[in-house]
Amino acid sequence: MSKSGLNLCQRKYALDILNEAGFTDCKAASTPIVPGHHLMHGDGVALQDVGSYRRLVGRLLYLTATRPDISYAVQQLTQFIDAPTENHLVAAHRVLRYIKDAPGQGIFYPADNSIQLNSFSDSDWASCMESRRSITGYCVFLGNALVSWKSKKQATVSKSSAEAEYRALATTVCEIQWLHFLLKDLHVQLPKPATLFCDSKSAVAIAENHVFHERTKHIEIDCHIVRERVSQGLIKLLPVSSENQTADGFTKPLAISPFRAFVSKLGVQDLHAPTYGRVIKRSI
Structure with missing residues (x-):
């Protein structure tokens, strides 16, 4: 400290x-x-x-x-x-x-940090070779400090990459909601809605479309969760390019160069490294 x-x-x-x-x-x-x-x-x-x-x-x-x-x-x-x-x-x-x-x-929590939730949601569709279930990955930042993250296999098989991404979105939204309640109990007021970045244009389109179609009825519950929180102003859903998707390393194995970029975006540092003295800040 x-x-x-x-x-x-x-x-x-x-x-x-x-x-x-x-x-x-x-x-x-x-x-x-x-x-x-x-x-x-x-x-x-x-x-x-x-x-x-x-x-x-x-x-x-x-x-x-x-x-x-x-x-x-x-x-x-x-x-x-x-x-x-x-x-x-x-x-x-x-x-x-x-x-x-x-x-x-380890993880570094800067003293001069902003009170704003920024999160990234991602999935790797049908990546499990045995069950063909997708992997959900997300990370949530309070300012530049990483406060929550997860890498987990989804409970069901998704029929499309958009469905897998949307299920990951729903999981991330639930985590943001829990953090929102926790901060509220600590008397911390968030100045703006939590920002949620997703690199799937299809998933973002489903979230912004208030009409349920036949092709999305099987994920209707997840649709309700995300859309309801967006309409309540709890989150603001924004697209992000795959290159800037911070949660990418939680869903798949990465090569050396993209993996190092992934680690740097998480805001982790080695306190015992000889070059210690600065923190690589996460870039959105």
Whole structure:
């Protein structure tokens, strides 16, 4: 903690995970998951020691409380808790190698921050190779400070990318509503509606169209949630380009360059890095 703001990190906890797994002196990785790599059940030889995999993934889940950059990778690993294989363990070790690169990385909350909610919603349509369910990803900022994020598989199969994006929108709107109530209980008044950015023109069009069509009846509940909050002035829905979609890293594995851009937009920093002294601010 300093005059510039508050840094939350779990460096000792991250180092304990590396030490327990024997990865203290491992070669660091630039990303937590290999781009284009898909994990599946039964992919590889089943692990004899299932408990070690479950314990490792459980510890990584706790680490995501201050490391949003590993949220997607850990979400993928949790899908195979029931029957992990050697390939799944290798993927978990990849996350450890990424953590080794910057174990002190955490979230920074600047002292001179504005009271305005800005959020990003995204989905990766039918990305699960086994169930063809989509991945929902969102992140919510209070000013420039990241306060909420999620990477989660959707409960149902979406028939189109627009439907997947709209379900992600509904999930994000519910989170914004909860944060709005929380801030209200803390006697914090938001000066403007929360801004919600989405890179799907189809989903934005559905939200702005007050007439239900046959093609959107199967997502009518989600439509009501989003449209009602827009009409109440709780949120303001705006389009954003895919290149500026901050939530992109919560829905899919990224290559090195876009992944680094994703991390910088989250406003995270490594307090223990030699070059510490500035924060890369998120750009909308």
